[in-house]
Amino acid sequence: MKSKLVTVLLTLATIVGGMALAQQTPAPTARADGSTGTVVFFRAKRFVGAVEGIKVREGEGELGRLKNGTYFTIKAAPGKHQYAAHSLYKDLLTLEVDAGETYYLQAILTVGGPELSPSDQATFESLKAELKDLTGTDKKP
Amino acid sequence: MTRWSILGATVLAVPVAGFAQSPPSYVLPSLTPVALVMDAGISSATNKPGDRFPFHVAEDVKQGDLVLIPAGSVGEGEVVDAAKSKFGGRAGKLILAARFVTVDGKPVQLRSFTPGSGKDHANAAYALGGTVSGWAIFIHGGEVVIPAGTAVAAKTTEDVELHAVTQDPR
Numbered sequence: 512m513k514s515k516l517v518t519v520l521l522t523l524a525t526i527v528g529g530m531a532l533a534q535q536t537p538a539p540t541a542r543a544d545g546s547t548g549t550v551v552f553f554r555a556k557r558f559v560g561a562v563e564g565i566k567v568r569e570g571e572g573e574l575g576r577l578k579n580g581t582y583f584t585i586k587a588a589p590g591k592h593q594y595a596a597h598s599l600y601k602d603l604l605t606l607e608v609d610a611g612e613t614y615y616l617q618a619i620l621t622v623g624g625p626e627l628s629p630s631d632q633a634t635f636e637s638l639k640a641e642l643k644d645l646t647g648t649d650k651k652p
Numbered sequence: 653m654t655r656w657s658i659l660g661a662t663v664l665a666v667p668v669a670g671f672a673q674s675p676p677s678y679v680l681p682s683l684t685p686v687a688l689v690m691d692a693g694i695s696s697a698t699n700k701p702g703d704r705f706p707f708h709v710a711e712d713v714k715q716g717d718l719v720l721i722p723a724g725s726v727g728e729g730e731v732v733d734a735a736k737s738k739f740g741g742r743a744g745k746l747i748l749a750a751r752f753v754t755v756d757g758k759p760v761q762l763r764s765f766t767p768g769s770g771k772d773h774a775n776a777a778y779a780l781g782g783t784v785s786g787w788a789i790f791i792h793g794g795e796v797v798i799p800a801g802t803a804v805a806a807k808t809t810e811d812v813e814l815h816a817v818t819q820d821p822r
Contacts, residue, residue, distance in 0.1 A: 605733040612764055
């Protein structure tokens with residue numbers, strides 16, 4: 512009887528410990544040691560379409576959500592990636608990521624729907640002061 | 653001369669002749685910048701993903717005084733993404749990649765395609781879009797147009813063994 516109780520307690524301790532460990536372990540992300548590239552998605556503050564959010568996806572996975580005047584950064588494995596900007600319609604962009612490089616993609620809401628376009632560091636830096644960094648925040652508010 | 657001495661002379665002569673015919677090779681490290689010039693025009697209105705385009709090396713790539721990739725070497729890039737401008741204010745977009753440059757009959761793989769000379773773009777993304785300030789000069793009627801003769805740059809993908817073509821005369 513006593514040995515059964517010990518076994519049950521040990522099992523419970525293992526399960527609880529495992530759950531705690533699972534909660535502490537961060538979600539798998541690409542390493543930031545130069546073996547990956549960095550992609551910065553940003554959306555400048557604009558009056559047109561200000562209230563509408565733009566979801567950024569790769570395949571079925573949502574990478575983030577760009578509100579007006581925000582940006583977020585992801586690490587991407589080298590190779591081809593197809594990103595999609597979604598609101599009412601969607602716009603696709605294929606990017607070839609090289610390790611150690613940084614890419615800037617700008618999301619804009621136009622009359623024709625969301626647009627995801629390649630941009631550059633200078634454009635991003637000129638806007639950065641008025642953009643809110645959403646990197647690592649909850650992607651689905 | 654005996655048969656053995658003839659054999660000995662032959663064995664000694666072969667490596668010398670071998671060295672004389674193949675010049676020593678040098679390792680060009682990965683991520684070496686290569687300045688390029690576009691040899692064909694590319695447009696978001698007419699080009700499609702998968703299209704290949706030619707370029708050539710603008711300046712000798714050297715290791716010390718040795719030229720490992722001579723100016724004028726030809727290579728190829730590829731259109732990764734292209735989209736025409738659309739109704740509603742959507743600008744055209746164009747994303748390009750450098751693939752290789754041929755040196756001494758051998759392809760040297762390239763990556764990190766970027767505008768400019770490459771010397772001042774150590775951390776630059778390659779990006780050619782309708783909303784890009786740095787590329788605004790290439791936007792015509794909402795389309796991204798990169799004319800032949802445009803200076804671009806890339807980097808070598810991996811360490812590559814090359815023969816010195818010439819010694820820098822300067």
